[in-house]
Amino acid sequence: MQTPVFLDHLPDIDAVAGQKPAQYRLERNKALLELMLDQSTVWHDRNACPACDQDTTQNPFFSQTMMEFRRCMNCNSIYAARVPGQTTIDRLRLDHIQARAADAGGDREFEFTSLLNWISLTEARLERKLDRVLDIRFATQAPAWPDATERLSHNRSWDFLELTPESDDFSALEAAVAKAAPKAILMPAELDRVADPAALLSALKAAATPGTVIFVASSCADGLEYEILGADSPSFVPLDRLTVFSVKGFETLSTKLGLQVLEISTPGRLDAVILDRYFKSAENTAIPFWSSFFREADKNRLRDLQILLQRSLKSGVLRFVLET
Amino acid sequence: MGRIRHDAMDRHGDFEVVVACDTEIDPKATVPMVTDPMAVYEYNPDVIVCSVPNMMIPDVVCTALERGKHVFSEKPPGRNSKDVRRMIAAEEAARAAHGGLVLKFGFNHRVHDAIEEAKKLTDAGTMGDLYFMRGVYGKAGGPNYSQNWRNDPELSGGGILIDQGIHMLDLFQMFAGRFTDVQSFVQRKFWTDVPVEDNAFALMKNADGIVASVHSSATQWQHTFRLELYMRNGFLSVDGILSASGSYGTEVLTVALNRLDATGSPIPNPEQQELRFTEDRSWDKEIAEFHAAVVKGTPLVCGTSQQALDVMELVEAIYAADPEWSTARQSTPQMAME
Numbered sequence: 001m002q003t004p005v006f007l008d009h010l011p012d013i014d015a016v017a018g019q020k021p022a023q024y025r026l027e028r029n030k031a032l033l034e035l036m037l038d039q040s041t042v043w044h045d046r047n048a049c050p051a052c053d054q055d056t057t058q059n060p061f062f063s064q065t066m067m068e069f070r071r072c073m074n075c076n077s078i079y080a081a082r083v084p085g086q087t088t089i090d091r092l093r094l095d096h097i098q099a100r101a102a103d104a105g106g107d108r109e110f111e112f113t114s115l116l117n118w119i120s121l122t123e124a125r126l127e128r129k130l131d132r133v134l135d136i137r138f139a140t141q142a143p144a145w146p147d148a149t150e151r152l153s154h155n156r157s158w159d160f161l162e163l164t165p166e167s168d169d170f171s172a173l174e175a176a177v178a179k180a181a182p183k184a185i186l187m188p189a190e191l192d193r194v195a196d197p198a199a200l201l202s203a204l205k206a207a208a209t210p211g212t213v214i215f216v217a218s219s220c221a222d223g224l225e226y227e228i229l230g231a232d233s234p235s236f237v238p239l240d241r242l243t244v245f246s247v248k249g250f251e252t253l254s255t256k257l258g259l260q261v262l263e264i265s266t267p268g269r270l271d272a273v274i275l276d277r278y279f280k281s282a283e284n285t286a287i288p289f290w291s292s293f294f295r296e297a298d299k300n301r302l303r304d305l306q307i308l309l310q311r312s313l314k315s316g317v318l319r320f321v322l323e324t
Numbered sequence: 325m326g327r328i329r330h331d332a333m334d335r336h337g338d339f340e341v342v343v344a345c346d347t348e349i350d351p352k353a354t355v356p357m358v359t360d361p362m363a364v365y366e367y368n369p370d371v372i373v374c375s376v377p378n379m380m381i382p383d384v385v386c387t388a389l390e391r392g393k394h395v396f397s398e399k400p401p402g403r404n405s406k407d408v409r410r411m412i413a414a415e416e417a418a419r420a421a422h423g424g425l426v427l428k429f430g431f432n433h434r435v436h437d438a439i440e441e442a443k444k445l446t447d448a449g450t451m452g453d454l455y456f457m458r459g460v461y462g463k464a465g466g467p468n469y470s471q472n473w474r475n476d477p478e479l480s481g482g483g484i485l486i487d488q489g490i491h492m493l494d495l496f497q498m499f500a501g502r503f504t505d506v507q508s509f510v511q512r513k514f515w516t517d518v519p520v521e522d523n524a525f526a527l528m529k530n531a532d533g534i535v536a537s538v539h540s541s542a543t544q545w546q547h548t549f550r551l552e553l554y555m556r557n558g559f560l561s562v563d564g565i566l567s568a569s570g571s572y573g574t575e576v577l578t579v580a581l582n583r584l585d586a587t588g589s590p591i592p593n594p595e596q597q598e599l600r601f602t603e604d605r606s607w608d609k610e611i612a613e614f615h616a617a618v619v620k621g622t623p624l625v626c627g628t629s630q631q632a633l634d635v636m637e638l639v640e641a642i643y644a645a646d647p648e649w650s651t652a653r654q655s656t657p658q659m660a661m662e
Contacts, residue, residue: 005598007578110583114595117581121597124448125441152584311600 002125005310006114006267010303013273017234025237027100031092032066032239035084043082050197051077051249063231067238071221077249078221080242083195090165092239093193097140097163112148114267115188119156119215122263122321123184130213131156134182136173136204137163141189168196170203177207184213191218191250192241201257205324214259214322221246223316224271224309228290234274235316247313250320260323268315272302325398325430326375328568332607333373338615343367365391371618374398378486379479382407385427389418394426394618396611400490401429401632403481405640408633415629426617429627431635432606433491434498435613438562438575441599442553445560445579446499452556454500457536459492459551462544463571465515465522469542475518483520485510486639489540493642494635495551496528496536502634503528503536506641510649514543521649526642538642547571558582558594566604575601 014021035041047056049072062071068081083089123130133156139145140163149158159180166173177185185204191197204214220226221244225233236244245253247264254261279294297305309315326344333339341355343364349357358364361384364372372388374381374397382402388395389411401408415427433439445451462484466472473479474487496503508526515522522542529535549565549572558581564573577599582590616622644650 002599005600006595007598008595009593110595113583117595117597120450120581121445121579124445124450127444127448311598 001261002263004265008269010273011269013277017277028237028239041084043084045082049077050079050243051075051245052252075249075252076221076246078244083242086168086195087165089195090163094163108142112145116153130184132182133158133184133186134180135160136185136187137161137190138188170200174203174207177204186215188217191216192243197243198253205257205259208324210324212324217319219244220266220316220318222314223268224314225274225316228275247318254322262323263321265319266310266313266315267319268317269306271309271316272306276302328607329373329375332611335608336611336615342369377473377479378403378481382410385411386414389414392422396428396614398430400486401636405633405636408636412629427629428614428624429632430610431494431627432610433495434626435606435609436565436575437601438577441577442560442562451558454534455554457496457553459538461488461492461549462541463547464545465542469515470517475520477520484522484542485524485540489524490635490639492538493638497634500530500534503530503638505529506645508642508645510643510646524642
C-alpha cells in the first residue's frame with residue numbers, strides 16, 4: 001500500500017470562507033432545517049459507528065447544533081446519529097444543484113486535473129490499463145467535469161452515472177455499474193453525503209468485476225481543521241457530512257467489505273488556511289501553541305504545515321484507491 | 325558487502341552458504357571460512373558470490389565460470405571495459421561448456437523501490453517522451469580516503485566516478501539506452517594525495533537525442549542522491565537512496581503531470597505526488613532475481629554482463645572526454661590502466 005502526498009499551492013481562503021461558500025452553507029442548512037421540521041421525514045438511527053461498528057453509546061457528541069453528530073472513540077470518524085432515507089437525501093441534493101445551476105460554473109480546472117492525474121499516475125504504477133472509467137455522480141455535482149474529461153483525459157473512455165434518487169440499498173446504481181462494466185470507478189463526492197456508505201460500497205463491489213479499481217475521495221475527520229475547530233469548521237456542512245470518515249475508519253470499513261486498499265492519502269489543502277483565518281480574524285479563545293503558531297504564520301509556514309499534515313495523513317480530505 | 329549478501333541469502337531461504345573466504349578467519353563465523361580463494365572449491369559450491377576489490381573481480385569471476393559455477397559479482401565489474409570483455413568471454417565459454425550458467429552484477433540501484441516506481445511511470449507512457457535527465461550522486465570522501473584501495477587506480481580503475489557515479493550512469497542507461505556522445509570535466513580538487521578524481525561532471529547524448537548530465541562527487545559534503553527525469557508531459561525525481569549507512573536519506577519519488585492552460589500550454593509548477601520509501605529491499609530483490617535465473621532459468625533483467633560492459637564503456641568515455649584528465653591519466657603509470 002502506498003501513501004502519496006499531493007503537493008500544490010495553498011488555495012485562496014475565499015474558496016471556503018468567501019461569500020459564495022457561506023451562501024452555500026446557509027442554503028444547505030436551511031434544507032436540513034426544513035427536513036427536520038417536516039413531520040413526514042423518516043429518520044434512521046445509527047446505533048453504531050458507520051465505519052468501525054463501535055456502539056454509538058460509547059461515542060461522545062461531536063455536535064448537537066441542528067443535528068446530533070458523534071465522534072467515534074475507536075476510529076475517530078464523525079457521523080450523524082440519525083439520517084434520512086437515501087431517496088430523500090438525493091432529492092434534496094438534486095433540488096439544490098438545480099437551483100444553483102446558473103451559479104455552478106467556477107473554475108475547478110485544477111481540481112479536475114488533479115483527479116485525472118491521480119488516475120493516470122495510479123494506472124502507471126499499477127501497470128494496468130484503466131481505459132474505461134465510470135464516474136459516480138460527480139458530473140451532476142460538477143457540470144463542467146465531463147467536458148474536462150473530454151479535453152484532458154486521453155486514451156480513456158468515460159461513462160457518467162448521474163445523481164438520481166436512489167433506494168437505501170443503491171440497487172439502481174448497482175445495476176448501472178454492472179452494465180457499464182468499468183475498469184475503474186471514480187467517486188469523489190459521495191461517501192460523506194450518503195445515508196449508508198457501507199451500502200454504497202457494497203453495491204459497487206457487488207456490481208464491479210474483480211480487479212476493478214475504485215478511486216474514492218471524501219472529507220476526513222483526522223484533518224487538523226476538524227480536530228481544532230470541530231463543528232465550527234467551515235468545511236462542516238451537516239447535510240453534506242453525514243459521515244466524515246477517519247483514515248482508520250474508512251480503511252476498516254473497506255477491509256471489512258472485502259475491498260483491498262491500494263493507496264491512502266489525505267490531499268486536503270485547506271486546513272492551514274482555514275485555521276490561519278480563524279486564529280487571525282477574531283478574538284478566539286487562546287489555544288495553547290496553535291494560537292501563536294497561526295498568528296505569527298506567513299504563507300511559507302502555512303504551506304509547510306499543510307505538507308506536514310498530508311505526510312502525517314492529517315488533512316481534511318482523504319483519498320483511497322481500492323480494488324474489488 | 326559479503327555479509328550483506330550473506331544476510332540477503334539467509335532471508336531468501338533457498339541458499340545454503342557452504343563456505344566464506346576472507347583475508348582473516350572470523351572466529352565467530354557461522355559457516356566454514358578459508359583465506360585462500362581457491363580453497364572454496366573444495367566445498368563444491370553451486371554459486372560463487374564475488375565481493376572483492378575491483379582488480380580481483382575478473383580473476384575470481386572467470387575462475388568460477390570456468391569451473392562451472394554461477395556467479396554473482398559486485399559492481400563495478402572490474403576496473404575497465406577490458407576486464408568486462410574478459411568476463412563476457414569466460415561467460416560465453418562457460419555456457420558452451422556447462423550450459424545455463426548465470427553471471428549477474430550487483431547494480432542494485434535499479435531495484436530500489438523508488439527507482440522501480442519511476443521506471444513503471446516512464447514505461448507506462450503516461451509521462452510521454454523522455455527529454456533529459458540530471459543526476460547528482462556524491463559523498464564526503466570517506467575515512468582513510470587516501471589509503472582506501474578504492475582510490476588506488478591500480479586496484480580500482482578510477483575514483484568516485486567508477487565507484488559511486490557508475491550507479492547513476494547505469495540508471496541513465498536503464499531509462500534511455502546507451503549514451504555515445506560525451507563531454508566531461510574530471511577533477512581532483514580536495515583529495516590531491518591520490519591519483520584519482522574526486523569530481524566528475526559529464527554531459528552526454530544518446531542516439532535519440534536524449535541528453536543527460538551527471539555530477540559524481542567525493543566533495544559533496546552533504547551525502548546526496550538525486551535523479552531527475554524530464555518528459556513531455558511532466559517530470560519525476562528520486563531524492564535520497566536507502567543505503568546501509570542511511571546517510572543518503574529515505575527515498576522520495578516525486579512525480580508530476582503538467583496542467584495545461586486553455587491553449588494547451590503547460591502551466592508552471594504543477595501539482596506533485598510524493599512517495600516515500602523507507603525500507604531497502606534492493607539486496608533481497610537482487611538475490612531473488614539471481615536465484616530465479618539459476619533455478620528456473622528466468623532471464624536476467626538487471627545486472628547483465630552486457631549492461632556491465634555498456635556502463636563501463638561510458639565510464640571510460642567520460643574519463644577520455646576530458647583532454648586534460650585523459651592526458652594526465654595516460655602519463656601517470658598508476659592511472660594508465662587500460
